[in-house]
Amino acid sequence: MTDRSEIAEEISSWRFQLGYGSRADRGALARLRRLPLAETDAGLLPDCGYAATLSSYRSLRARAIRVISKAPPHHQASWMTDFARATGWFDERLVIVAVTLAYIKDDPGGSLGRALGRGSAFGPHALRQSPLLAERRLTHLLRLRTPAERLNAGRRIVRLLKGSAPVKDLARLLLFGDERERWRLVSAYYNLPGPIAPDESEIDTNPAQEHAS
Numbered sequence: 001m002t003d004r005s006e007i008a009e010e011i012s013s014w015r016f017q018l019g020y021g022s023r024a025d026r027g028a029l030a031r032l033r034r035l036p037l038a039e040t041d042a043g044l045l046p047d048c049g050y051a052a053t054l055s056s057y058r059s060l061r062a063r064a065i066r067v068i069s070k071a072p073p074h075h076q077a078s079w080m081t082d083f084a085r086a087t088g089w090f091d092e093r094l095v096i097v098a099v100t101l102a103y104i105k106d107d108p109g110g111s112l113g114r115a116l117g118r119g120s121a122f123g124p125h126a127l128r129q130s131p132l133l134a135e136r137r138l139t140h141l142l143r144l145r146t147p148a149e150r151l152n153a154g155r156r157i158v159r160l161l162k163g164s165a166p167v168k169d170l171a172r173l174l175l176f177g178d179e180r181e182r183w184r185l186v187s188a189y190y191n192l193p194g195p196i197a198p199d200e201s202e203i204d205t206n207p208a209q210e211h212a213s
Helices: 003-018 026-033 055-069 079-084 088-101 112-116 135-142 147-160 167-175 179-189 207-212
Strands: 037-040 043-046
Touching (some): 003 055, 003 088, 026 088, 043 147, 088 147, 088 167, 112 179, 135 147, 147 167, 167 179
Antiparallel strands (some): 037 043
């Protein structure tokens, strides 16, 4: 399991603990959805400082940091170092993930790309005549650059899926959003044969660099 897969597992477990349906912690989820916005260089975004006062967000952040702290030595010169040091992009994106997932009513699992595309004969997303997300909207999703765009896109995806969205895949897309995640999304959307994404060593996996661009 890759580091990002482990982080996605932790995020999924965190969201599961907050509950779905009649078992949901409605108070905690509402507080996340209603996080006040703060003016940043990237526009109006959920206030990271205020998020840190919420026990639900502190729990999520601790889970992510715990995974990062176990990163193998060969990651010490990689983007994981920036992640572990909690640089701006880390909290900025993690808060966006937390707010977005607070809108989810059910986690069917499976692939986000297949949920938005034509589905599959296997798994939780049934085959459809046409994709749920139009190709031009997919193109826009692949071009997300600012945190504000990520926040808006995440909430639109949840609305489009009527609150039933694959938590792990959505979290990966919003948290990392690099070439690997875009490839995973496109591969599943079009049901392309072969590996769901290139080997991580073949591409740039530094979200901090993308954030700085």
